[in-house]
Amino acid sequence: MSIRPIVVGICGGVASGKQLFTRSLLARLRSRGCSVEEVEQVTANMIKDHRMDCYLLRGLTLFTDQHRTYFDLKIFLDMEADIRLCRILNSAQTFDEMRRQLNRYQSLTRPYHVQSVLKQLPLSDMCINGSFHEKDVDFASLRILELMKNNGRKEKEEEPDDDDYTRSL
Numbered sequence: 001m002s003i004r005p006i007v008v009g010i011c012g013g014v015a016s017g018k019q020l021f022t023r024s025l026l027a028r029l030r031s032r033g034c035s036v037e038e039v040e041q042v043t044a045n046m047i048k049d050h051r052m053d054c055y056l057l058r059g060l061t062l063f064t065d066q067h068r069t070y071f072d073l074k075i076f077l078d079m080e081a082d083i084r085l086c087r088i089l090n091s092a093q094t095f096d097e098m099r100r101q102l103n104r105y106q107s108l109t110r111p112y113h114v115q116s117v118l119k120q121l122p123l124s125d126m127c128i129n130g131s132f133h134e135k136d137v138d139f140a141s142l143r144i145l146e147l148m149k150n151n152g153r154k155e156k157e158e159e160p161d162d163d164d165y166t167r168s169l
Contacts, residue, residue, distance in 0.1 A: 003050060006147045007070055008140075010058040011120045012077030013113045015087035018058040021077055021132055028141040029054060034148070053148055061116050063123040072147050075140060076124035077132065081110065 010025075012018050022038055029036040036054040063074050085105055092098035121127060126143065128136045 003148075005050065005052045006054040006072045006144055008054060008056050008073045008075065008144060009062040009067075009071040010056060010075045010077065011060065011062045011117075011124065013060065013079060013081075013084055013117045014109050015084040016077040016079040017132060018077055021075075021128070021137070022056050022058050024132075024134075024137045025056060025140055025144075028137050029144060032141070032145065034145070054144055060112075061120055063120045068123060073126065073140075073143060074124040076121050076127045078121065078127055078129050079131075081113070083131075 008025075010018050010022050026036055026038060034053045035051065036056060037052055038056045038058070041057065057071075063071070068074070085102075088101050088105060088109075089098055092101055126140065128140075
């Protein structure tokens with residue numbers, strides 16, 4: 001029987017560090033001999049294709065009801081709003097471009113973050129706060145390796161039987 005690939009979702013707001021974290025995680029997993037790929041979307045054919053050990057998918061709102069079950073591990077990058085805004089403004093080349101980005105942030109990006117992106121946080125398995133460090137990449141890669149070792153199946157907590165509960169009383 002083939003082992004299905006692990007699917008990892010990396011979610012967070014605009015300029016929260018998703019791309020940098022994903023690239024660091026890719027490098028870490030590849031250095032450990034894993035075949036891992038970053039993809040734009042996960043399809044049923046990818047899940048059936050057992051040549052890859054792991055797929056990484058990043059986005060703003062990945063963990064919606066209809067998609068949440070596709071992921072073996074859901075990672076949320078939580079970055080303070082002021083740091084995200086600074087990152088956005090630092091990419092501007094001119095003052096006019098900075099003004100347009102600030103207007104867009106106030107009218108679209110921030111409201112969308114509050115209304116939709118932050119709702120992904122309680123749905124995640126792992127939350128990485130602030131500027132991530134190498135230890136965060138290590139922790140995420142170890143969790144992915146553990147999932148690979150377990151054939152991509154999450155360990156389920158066993159619920160005690162009613163009989164077991166009453167016997168312990």
